[in-house]
Amino acid sequence: xxxxxxxxxxxxxxxxxxTGLILFIQFLGLACFAYIVFKRLAPLARGERDLRLDRSWQxxxxxxxxxxxxxxxxxxxxAGILHLLIFAGFLIxxxxxxxxxxxxxxxxxxxxxxxxxxxxxxxxxxATIVFLAVSAAAIRRVVFQPAxxxxxxxxxxxxxxxxxxxxxxxxxxxxxxxxFEASRAAIQVQQGRxxxxxxxFSLPWFLKSTLSSLSLTTVWSLHFGAYVLDVxxxxxxxxxxPFGIQFHVETSLFNVYFAKLxxxxxxxxxxxxxxxxxxxxxxxxxxxFEDFTWKHMLDFYSCADCGRCSDNCPANAVGRPLSPRxxxxxxxxxxxxxxxxxxxxxxxxxxxxxxxxxxxVWSCTTCGACEEECPLLIEYIDKIVDLRRxxxxxxxxxxxxxxxxxxxxxxxxxxxxxxxxxxxxxxDEGLLQASSVSVxxxxxxxxxxxxxxxxxxxxxxxxxIGKATARILATAGEEFGILGAAEKDSGHDVRRFGEEMxxxxxxxxxxxxxxxxxxxxxxxxxxxxxNALKHDYRDLPPVEHVxxxxxxxxxSGRLKPNHVENGSNxxxxxxxxxxxxxxxxxxxxxxxxxxxxxxxxxEMSRCRDRSFCCGGGGLMxxxxxxxxxxxxxxxxxxxxxxxxxxxxxxxxxxMVNIEDAIKVSGLEGKVAAIDLAELVDQHLVREPGTVVxxxxxxxxxxxxxx
Amino acid sequence: MEILVCARRVPDTSENEIQLNGAGNDIERDDLxxxxxxxxxYAVEEALQIVARAGGNVTxxxxxxxxxxxxxxxxxAMGANQGxxxxxxxxxxxxxxxxxxxxxxxxxxxxxxxxxxGVQAEDGGAQVxxxxxxxxxxxxxxxxxxxxxxxxxxxxxxxxxxxxxKEMNEIDLPCVLSIQTGxxxxxxxxMRGIRQAASLEVPTYGAxxxxxxxxxxxxAAAKVKRDDYFVPALGKxxxxxxxxxEEIADKLIxxxxxxxxxx
Numbered sequence: 001x002x003x004x005x006x007x008x009x010x011x012x013x014x015x016x017x018x019t020g021l022i023l024f025i026q027f028l029g030l031a032c033f034a035y036i037v038f039k040r041l042a043p044l045a046r047g048e049r050d051l052r053l054d055r056s057w058q059x060x061x062x063x064x065x066x067x068x069x070x071x072x073x074x075x076x077x078x079a080g081i082l083h084l085l086i087f088a089g090f091l092i093x094x095x096x097x098x099x100x101x102x103x104x105x106x107x108x109x110x111x112x113x114x115x116x117x118x119x120x121x122x123x124x125x126x127a128t129i130v131f132l133a134v135s136a137a138a139i140r141r142v143v144f145q146p147a148x149x150x151x152x153x154x155x156x157x158x159x160x161x162x163x164x165x166x167x168x169x170x171x172x173x174x175x176x177x178x179x180f181e182a183s184r185a186a187i188q189v190q191q192g193r194x195x196x197x198x199x200x201f202s203l204p205w206f207l208k209s210t211l212s213s214l215s216l217t218t219v220w221s222l223h224f225g226a227y228v229l230d231v232x233x234x235x236x237x238x239x240x241x242p243f244g245i246q247f248h249v250e251t252s253l254f255n256v257y258f259a260k261l262x263x264x265x266x267x268x269x270x271x272x273x274x275x276x277x278x279x280x281x282x283x284x285x286x287x288x289f290e291d292f293t294w295k296h297m298l299d300f301y302s303c304a305d306c307g308r309c310s311d312n313c314p315a316n317a318v319g320r321p322l323s324p325r326x327x328x329x330x331x332x333x334x335x336x337x338x339x340x341x342x343x344x345x346x347x348x349x350x351x352x353x354x355x356x357x358x359x360x361v362w363s364c365t366t367c368g369a370c371e372e373e374c375p376l377l378i379e380y381i382d383k384i385v386d387l388r389r390x391x392x393x394x395x396x397x398x399x400x401x402x403x404x405x406x407x408x409x410x411x412x413x414x415x416x417x418x419x420x421x422x423x424x425x426x427x428d429e430g431l432l433q434a435s436s437v438s439v440x441x442x443x444x445x446x447x448x449x450x451x452x453x454x455x456x457x458x459x460x461x462x463x464x465i466g467k468a469t470a471r472i473l474a475t476a477g478e479e480f481g482i483l484g485a486a487e488k489d490s491g492h493d494v495r496r497f498g499e500e501m502x503x504x505x506x507x508x509x510x511x512x513x514x515x516x517x518x519x520x521x522x523x524x525x526x527x528x529x530x531n532a533l534k535h536d537y538r539d540l541p542p543v544e545h546v547x548x549x550x551x552x553x554x555x556s557g558r559l560k561p562n563h564v565e566n567g568s569n570x571x572x573x574x575x576x577x578x579x580x581x582x583x584x585x586x587x588x589x590x591x592x593x594x595x596x597x598x599x600x601x602x603e604m605s606r607c608r609d610r611s612f613c614c615g616g617g618g619l620m621x622x623x624x625x626x627x628x629x630x631x632x633x634x635x636x637x638x639x640x641x642x643x644x645x646x647x648x649x650x651x652x653x654x655m656v657n658i659e660d661a662i663k664v665s666g667l668e669g670k671v672a673a674i675d676l677a678e679l680v681d682q683h684l685v686r687e688p689g690t691v692v693x694x695x696x697x698x699x700x701x702x703x704x705x706x
Numbered sequence: 707m708e709i710l711v712c713a714r715r716v717p718d719t720s721e722n723e724i725q726l727n728g729a730g731n732d733i734e735r736d737d738l739x740x741x742x743x744x745x746x747x748y749a750v751e752e753a754l755q756i757v758a759r760a761g762g763n764v765t766x767x768x769x770x771x772x773x774x775x776x777x778x779x780x781x782x783a784m785g786a787n788q789g790x791x792x793x794x795x796x797x798x799x800x801x802x803x804x805x806x807x808x809x810x811x812x813x814x815x816x817x818x819x820x821x822x823x824g825v826q827a828e829d830g831g832a833q834v835x836x837x838x839x840x841x842x843x844x845x846x847x848x849x850x851x852x853x854x855x856x857x858x859x860x861x862x863x864x865x866x867x868x869x870x871x872k873e874m875n876e877i878d879l880p881c882v883l884s885i886q887t888g889x890x891x892x893x894x895x896x897m898r899g900i901r902q903a904a905s906l907e908v909p910t911y912g913a914x915x916x917x918x919x920x921x922x923x924x925x926a927a928a929k930v931k932r933d934d935y936f937v938p939a940l941g942k943x944x945x946x947x948x949x950x951x952e953e954i955a956d957k958l959i960x961x962x963x964x965x966x967x968x969x
Contacts, residue, residue, distance in 0.1 A: 410741070
């Protein structure tokens with residue numbers, strides 16, 4: 001049967017040998033693609049080292065979840081589902097695409113049906129779904145124009161035509177494939193044979209019905225034409241992809257596999273160079289494009305320009321000159337321009353001043369919202385830190401931050417306060433009566449260290465959080481002490497502001513002090529210190545944030561909160577970035593709040609891993625950003641919109657930013673901020689005589705006003 | 707251009723709580739942290755920027771003891787080519803003129819086109835620059851807030867004058883300039899640079915090396931002596947308004963009206 005219908009590919013068609021033509025197109029397409037990819041890999045070969053070959057099982061799991069499973073996509077419902085459909089369709093069609101491509105080389109041009117009819121039916125639907133999905137995506141782009149795709153003027157012009165062109169190419173590919181299937185069936189019908197099965201309502205099914213009236217010769221031409229069109233579109237698309245956002249089709253699998261695995265950490269100055277060897281490193285950080293690691297360059301290639309990062313970026317939201325999306329797009333443009341497919345590669349120019357501005361790089365609070373959202377697991381914080389390292393190395397640091405860094409160097413705190421006054425907060429009246437906070441200086445020992453850090457030690461307002469924490473720990477029966485003058489700043493944000501060597505000096509000092517104190521565990525009330533001790537320090541006893549400790553004691557019944565003092569208050573918990581996103585502690589603080597009987601709690605629309613940064617902690621308090629409004633002001637608005645009048649947080653820097661924002665917004669007396677420890681401290685049932693309940697001014701205000 | 711910057715190590719006013727000692731003739735120095743005098747840091751930055759444009763070398767010199775070496779290393783980390791410590795028991799207790807004498811001895815040993823000092827030391831009297839120029843018989847400009855290198859061994863310097871005005875001068879090289887803060891934005895000196903500068907050699911010179919008569923310097927030769935040190939009593943300059951924000955605002959408006967600030 002086959003012999004009478006199959007057309008020999010060796011016959012001349014339109015004056016060309018079919019096999020020759022197909023072979024030529026395929027060879028040309030593959031050669032072009034190989035050449036382009038080779039050129040695209042050139043900067044990666046020149047990039048810095050990045051060790052990403054470890055933990056392959058964990059990396060495969062990431063691939064299954066984030067690439068194959070498209071885990072993050074549905075966070076944006078419509079776009080996510082459209083992408084999921086296109087992605088699934090592509091996977092299904094990949095097999096048939098390769099089959100079709102090789103078909104032209106076989107003698108049985110018409111004999112396609114021999115391979116799994118079931119699969120063919122599924123593939124027909126897949127092509128139909130992809131066709132519809134890209135059409136919907138195009139309509140969305142053209143008609144609805146979601147705001148996050150817009151390109152602000154300062155970042156250059158957008159590429160809406162590129163997106164439409166890409167979608168059109170995919171649609172064309174689906175169409176040509178379906179036409180090929182449909183025409184084959186139509187030929188079979190006209191030849192009086194049992195036609196290939198075309199699933200109902202699929203694109204080939206529709207096309208077949210329109211072909212039935214045409215002559216056999218025309219349908220044959222269409223059949224052949226569809227094949228050539230399909231092959232041409234396929235290879236054009238293949239070679240076109242490395243020129244823009246569509247390259248993520250190829251790079252995404254690798255980008256997800258090689259993605260960063262350790263939350264809360266910062267990359268080393270140079271991969272494979274130990275801290276001791278750093279003195280021999282000639283230059284720190286990223287100064288030119290080639291200073292990025294190969295993985296970070298792969299990030300630039302992998303960005304699909306979906307805009308989710310910037311849609312979530314608090315710096316972008318308040319008009320700071322930073323948009324994570326354009327950090328990537330600008331670097332990719334630079335790469336394409338300086339490592340062109342044709343022509344020679346140019347020498348690197350300084351990145352700061354030419355591609356990124358100084359304020360752009362300092363504007364980031366390292367809150368991690370962009371990374372949390374990126375479906376392709378592109379990294380931003382490490383790049384920002386590397387760029388800052390480069391600027392610090394060149395002495396290029398804003399004056400206000402220089403002062404704080406200098407004070408950290410000479411005094412161990414950014415305020416330039418005396419070391420010997422670090423434990424003064426424990427002497428304040430009304431802290432504790434029965435027990436006092438002991439300083440672990442060799443004479444006294446304790447099982448637990450309360451690592452206070454600079455802001456809680458020195459800031460008048462924040463000391464209240466330290467005192468509340470100390471009272472809670474005492475009430476829970478924890479045997480604890482502090483390092484006092486021997487403690488220096490954790491250096492968390494010193495590292496994230498790019499002053500690596502100063503960070504290491506602070507870390508080494510604190511590590512020695514902690515080890516000398518002989519403690520078995522560490523508690524801190526500051527998520528930044530928590531993150532530093534947990535991820536930036538090495539070989540320390542286990543570290544906990546106070547919210548975890550309180551939650552545990554509440555569950556065990558050692559801490560019993562009273563009924564809420566003011567039942568008319570509505571509380572909203574604000575997730576600090578370094579407790580939530582960077583360390584995944586979302587439930588403990590909420591459980592603690594919910595353990596206070598009668599407390600009414602609401603969630604803000606942006607909560608948990610989508611929490612909106614208050615404005616940043618550590619050295620960010622010393623930075624004077626260019627912005628239209630404060631992040632904290634936006635955050636307070638969100639709390640008000642959620643119907644809350646008390647914002648509960650668990651971070652001293654959030655407290656500073658949110659209280660300032662309440663004042664700036666003119667909401668003093670209407671909205672209040674309170675730390676989780678302060679709130680718990682107010683509601684504790686205590687054994688009589690052990691502890692004085694000192695209600696801070698702030699706490700009184702919350703309850704007087706609400 | 708060969709540039710010499712005269713620098714000094716002072717207690718850092720932003721990171722210390724300055725208190726009088728028991729005797730009341732000095733400040734309590736036990737818990738002090740020191741750094742380079744701020745205006746001197748601007749002078750070094752300016753020197754580095756001039757050299758970046760016009761070529762040459764920057765030498766930073768200080769009169770003091772071994773403890774003062776740290777600021778030289780900081781300036782080396784900043785980019786200065788050489789740091790020199792002028793130290794001798796005989797220099798101790800020098801007044802401004804004594805320090806100018808020591809510096810003059812050092813300048814005469816070398817060949818510098820331009821000598822910069824900070825406008826004043828935070829614990830000093832803005833006198834060394836002028837005296838140094840006089841002793842060297844060099845032209846001098848004070849409160850300099852811009853420098854442009856001209857053809858033919860000349861500079862165009864801007865000077866800050868009262869009322870926020872600026873005066874432009876042409877000055878012949880070699881000359882001495884005292885640099886006002888704000889002339890530039892001094893670069894940050896990181897921990898890494900300081901560590902790298904720790905191993906650099908800092909030459910020291912004593913009175914004999916500089917050919918200085920020990921009788922002309924030091925405490926004995928000082929004609930200006932500090933005999934008291936005190937924190938002035940708070941004057942009645944400020945009135946603190948008290949009350950709620952609204953009450954404070956009302957009182958403020960009342961006061962401004964009363965004083966004619968508001969019509």
